[in-house]
Amino acid sequence: MKAIRIFFRNVGSALKSISRNLSLSMASIICTSITLLIVGIAFVLSANINGFTKDLESSLxxxxxxxxxxxxxxxxxxxxxxxxxxxxxxxxxxxxxxxxxxxxxxxxxxxxxxxxxxxxxxxxxxxxxxxxxxxxxxxxxxxxxxxxxxxxxxxxxxxxxSEDVVDNMIPVFNVVEKVTWIIIIGLIVVTIFLICNTIRLTIFARKSEIEIMRLVGISNFVIKLPFVIEGLFLGLIGAIVPVTTIILGYIIAYDKMDHHLFTNLITMIEPMPFVIYVSLILVALGAVIGMIGSYGTVRKYLKI
Amino acid sequence: MKFIDIKNCYKVYKNGVTAIADLTLSIDKGEFVFVTGASGCGKSTFVKLLYREEKPTKGQVWVGGINVAKLYNSRVYKLRRKLGIVFQDFKLLPKLTVYENVSFGLENTGMKQKEIKPLVLKALERVGLKEKIRSFPNQLSGGEQQRVCIARAIVNDPKVLICDEPTGNLDPKTSKEIMKVIANINKEMGTTVITVTHDKEIVNSLKKRVITLDNGVLANDTMKGKYTADESN
Known part of the structure; x- marks a missing residue:
């Protein structure tokens, strides 16, 4: 019960902090959204192409x-x-x-x-x-x-x-996959950096509050918690737009493109439950990026 | 072992300044102690060692059975829950009311509101501020703000009340009132009180134990003592 009370108190505090530093929070949220959207699109394309290459490979x-x-x-x-x-x-x-x-x-x-x-x-x-x-x-x-x-x-x-397929197509797919992942990792790093910055400003804004918390005997965990929750929220809010876009976009594309991706060779994966899995991955990724960003900053700047 | 036990304690800062040198003293439970000395003599470092804002470079500092010198950062909160700290600059949160400032610490420990309320009201009653629970710090006088700070420090019934220059920002009349509140806490609650001060008049009028530091060294330690620090330093 005690832990639940502390958690909900800190949820309120984190939401207040997001609204207080709205412009910076929005920058983090937008950056998270863009990253997750690109990750989502890359994931959808990669899963569909992967299915195709697997078919191709098994038929070789x-x-x-x-x-x-x-x-x-x-x-x-x-x-x-x-x-x-x-x-x-x-x-x-x-x-x-x-x-x-x-x-x-x-x-x-x-x-x-x-x-x-x-x-x-x-x-x-x-x-x-x-x-x-x-x-x-x-x-x-x-x-x-x-x-x-x-x-x-x-x-x-x-x-x-079929030497042509092996020598030409598969290396191309491999390169495309590697480049996609490099871009995704780069974007994730940029997003974590932005979230770090937002949390750092929050810490500075609440410096006196943190000092008093430490002096009145509040545990380090409880002091750190609102910042980590704030990072978590930034990540989760940032996941809303990409998740919606991926779900609706994929369902519409599946119908409009007659279940085929670019060419009749690649049959698209059925939307359900595929988009749900992709959405869950994006939400989890948003939460993890937010928490990693905020926890790293809290450790660095609170020094407790 | 006494409630507070300091043995051969040294504090040397990174810039080479020795703030405390070979300090050995002990304080009993329920004692009222003044810590005096000229500016820069190590008074503030002395109290900071007690609430583990600073770590001793050498020697031992025991507070209520806790070896402060060997306390991990992650465990400091356990020591501080046994202490109440009052500052010269009050350190109140301007956006919180008097009640919220006093309950702030308890709320963050996960205590229920119905348990917090009587404790906060009792602490505010003890410092004579029960009527101002809805006021914000900027609506209070300096003396009243210091009373809020004292209420926040005693709300969880600490074993030790550490006051770092509590009257430093107050006029003589208000200073006397504040010291009266602190003395009452010592008398009625049995709380050990350690007060760092420059105020000669207050030290002399209360006739309590006086510890005088001079360049980090214990220069004088007398029961029912008087202010002896050399202000010319």
């Missing part, structure tokens, strides 16, 4: 073609060698024999075409198709080196994968 497979003359034992030996490679998902190795490949080709070809007639004429002995393993990898960045290792396995004829 290596086709391992085995010599067409390889015996059953040799084909099995290739599989054993593949299983020894760490980057290969051992539960996702799909084997297709020459006969299976012939059937697949036939089912995908028009029965009246010349190709159908040719393929259909292949027997067990003169089937030119090579048995293949379709494999997935764990780390997409190591796709090329994994393919190189596979190439060296005895009886492996050739290895194929």
């Amino acid at each position: 497979a290596i086709f391992v073609y085995v010599d067409k003359d390889a015996t059953e034992e040799e084909i099995e030996a290739v599989k054993s060698k593949l299983l020894e490679i760490k980057n290969i998902k051992s539960d996702q190795i799909i084997y297709k024999s020459k006969a299976q490949l012939k059937d697949e080709t036939l089912s995908n070809t028009d029965k009246n075409s010349a190709l159908y007639t040719i393929v259909n004429s292949w027997t067990e002995e003169n089937n030119p198709l090579k048995p293949e393993y379709l494999i997935s990898v764990k780390e997409i960045e190591e796709l090329a080196s994994t393919a190189e290792t596979i190439r060296k396995i005895n009886k492996v004829d050739s290895v194929q994968y």
